[in-house]
Amino acid sequence: MDTYYIGYYSSPVGLIKVEASTNHIVSLDFMDNKTSKNENHNFLITNCLNQLQEYFEGKRSEFDLPLLPSGTDFQRAVWSELMNVPFGTIKTYKDIAIAINNPKAVRAVGGANNKNPIPLIIPCxxxxxxxxxxVGYGGGLWRKEWLLNHEKVKFKK
Known part of the structure; x- marks a missing residue:
């Protein structure tokens, strides 16, 4: 059984909680406040927090971390495709559905996006x-708007 590690990062879009197993980042959550006073870092947590810092400082456009999101095969296919959407660009839910060879699954793609356990790093x-x-963002539309503005993406308001 894996040991789990937790770290927090105070970002411009609020507190971010990162959880990792011994070998993978397994979740990232936007928090209102800490759920635990105890942080126990391993190399991955420290590396992830450093990469988040670089992202928010505008020094990083890609994350380089081993990820292990837990979900269905369909959800993992969607999340894998999200990793192909580069910094500073946007795609539609339909684009993702087509890319995973399931063009009628637009709503299901939206559902998978909502269940993404590692948002920001898996760029939903x-x-x-x-x-x-x-439309839609589990962390709140204001965060989505902030992140896209940070990446200098043009979108309709």
Whole structure:
């Protein structure tokens, strides 16, 4: 059984909680406040917190971390495709559905986005509605808007 490690990062979009196993980042959550006073870092947590710092300082556009998101095969296929959406660009839910060879699964792609256990690093914030407007974000639309503005992405308001 894996040991789990926890670290927190205070970002411009609020407190971020990162959890890791011995070998993988397993979750990232936007928090209102710490759920535990105890942080126990391993190399991955420290590396992830440093990469988050670099991202928010504008010094990093890609994360280089071993990830192990827990989900269904469909969800993992969607999350894998999200990793192909580069910094500073956006795609629609339909684009992702087509890319995973399931063009009618637009709503299911939205559901998988919502269940993404490692948002920001698996960049679900870069997925918008086919109208060009921001729709849905588990961390709140204000965070999605902030992140896209940080990446200098143009979208409809």
């Amino acid at each position: 914030h870069r997925i918008i509605g086919s109208s060009g407007y921001l």
